[in-house]
Amino acid sequence: DAGITQSPRYKITETGRQVTLMCHQTWSHSYMFWYRQDLGHGLRLIYYSAAADITDKGEVPDGYVVSRSKTENFPLTLESATRSQTSVYFCASSYRESQPQHFGDGTRLSIL
Amino acid sequence: GENVEQHPSTLSVQEGDSAVIKCTYSDSASNYFPWYKQELGKRPQLIIDIRSNVGEKKDQRIAVTLNKTAKHFSLHITETQPEDSAVYFCAAGQETSYDKVIFGPGTSLSVIP
Numbered sequence: 451d452a453g454i455t456q457s458p459r460y461k462i463t464e465t466g467r468q469v470t471l472m473c474h475q476t477w478s479h480s481y482m483f484w485y486r487q488d489l490g491h492g493l494r495l496i497y498y499s500a501a502a503d504i505t506d507k508g509e510v511p512d513g514y515v516v517s518r519s520k521t522e523n524f525p526l527t528l529e530s531a532t533r534s535q536t537s538v539y540f541c542a543s544s545y546r547e548s549q550p551q552h553f554g555d556g557t558r559l560s561i562l
Numbered sequence: 563g564e565n566v567e568q569h570p571s572t573l574s575v576q577e578g579d580s581a582v583i584k585c586t587y588s589d590s591a592s593n594y595f596p597w598y599k600q601e602l603g604k605r606p607q608l609i610i611d612i613r614s615n616v617g618e619k620k621d622q623r624i625a626v627t628l629n630k631t632a633k634h635f636s637l638h639i640t641e642t643q644p645e646d647s648a649v650y651f652c653a654a655g656q657e658t659s660y661d662k663v664i665f666g667p668g669t670s671l672s673v674i675p
Contacts, residue, residue, distance in 0.1 A: 485665075492568075492651055492667040493606065509664075540605065550596060551663070553605040 453477045456541050456554035464562050469528045471557050473541030481544045482524040483508075483551060484516065486537040493540065499524055531561045564589040566654050568666030575642050576674050583669045585652035586634045594657040595628060595635050600649045600668075609650075610637070613657060642673045 454475040463469050473482065484496040495508030497516040505516050513535060515527045524543075528535055538558050542551040565588040575581045585595075593614035598606040612619045612626045612635065619626050623642075628635040635654075639646055649670050655663035 490667060493665040495664075550608040550611060553607070555605050 454541060454543055454552055454554045456539075456557050458557060459555065460558050462560045462562065463531055465531055465533060467531050469531050469559065469561075471526045471528075471539055471541075471559070473524045473526070473554060475522055475524075475541075475543045475552075477543065477545070477552075478521060479543035479545050479552075480521070481546060481549075481551075482518065483542040483544075484514070484524070484526045485540045485542065486510065486535075487540060487556075488537050496526065496539075528559075533561050535559065536561045564592055564654055564664040566652060566664050566666040568652050568669055570669060571667065572670045572672075574672045574674060577642060577644060579642055581639045581642050581646070581671055581673075583637045583650055583652070583671070584634060585636070585654070585666050586632075587654040587664075588633065589654070589656075590630075590633065591656055592654040594655050594663070595626070596653050596663065597626060597637050598651045598653070598665075600651065602648070606651060639671075642671075644673050644675050647671055647673045 457472045480501050483498045485493040494510050496514050499505045499518045502521050518524050538556050540556045541554040544551045568585045596611035597609050599609045600606040610626050612628050623640045625638040649668045651668045652666040653663045
């Protein structure tokens with residue numbers, strides 16, 4: 451689905467650095483989500499947002515910060531990256547809660 | 563909160579055979595159950611979903627069944643093909659709630675030609 455794009459696709463950084471992953475959707479979906487995907491854990495929700503300026507914690511929010519000043523953007527920031535945050539990160543959006551989520555292509559983040 | 567378990571974690575079938583993946587959930591208030599397919603290196607994509615007002619839903623070779631009393635639901639793929647090889651995720655959530663959908667850990671399906 452080209453309507454939701456993530457950048458960068460790949461990122462390598464060092465521990466302690468700040469990293470921001472970008473997510474942009476063109477459908478004007480109200481809901482947006484950030485997941486991390488690790489082997490054996492499936493998709494775990496980090497943060498979600500029901501609308502601009504409304505965000506809430508998911509299952510694994512520690513070490514992450516989000517903002518949503520505009521409906522179409524939902525950036526995820528790792529304020530001080532740790533090796534345990536090495537993962538594949540997926541952004542998703544949906545028209546409303548529990549409606550099918552449309553995923554981006556993911557960002558593969560490696561923290562050395 | 564909701565907890566979703568999924569079995570088996572890996573599944574190999576011969577081409578043309580059927581595949582069944584089972585999920586259980588813990589929150590009796592959950593009423594929305596989507597299934598996602600993720601091919602290697604790609605994004606998860608919705609393949610079918612079911613809501614609690616129905617017990618079964620079919621879409622060509624794919625079907626999902628739901629047993630709300632037992633709190634489990636299953637994905638059935640008939641006449642499997644090599645392109646069905648992927649990781650499949652079940653999920654459970656509340657359709658009318660602010661709440662999020664919780665994913666199971668995934669099942670890696672391999673269809674052997």
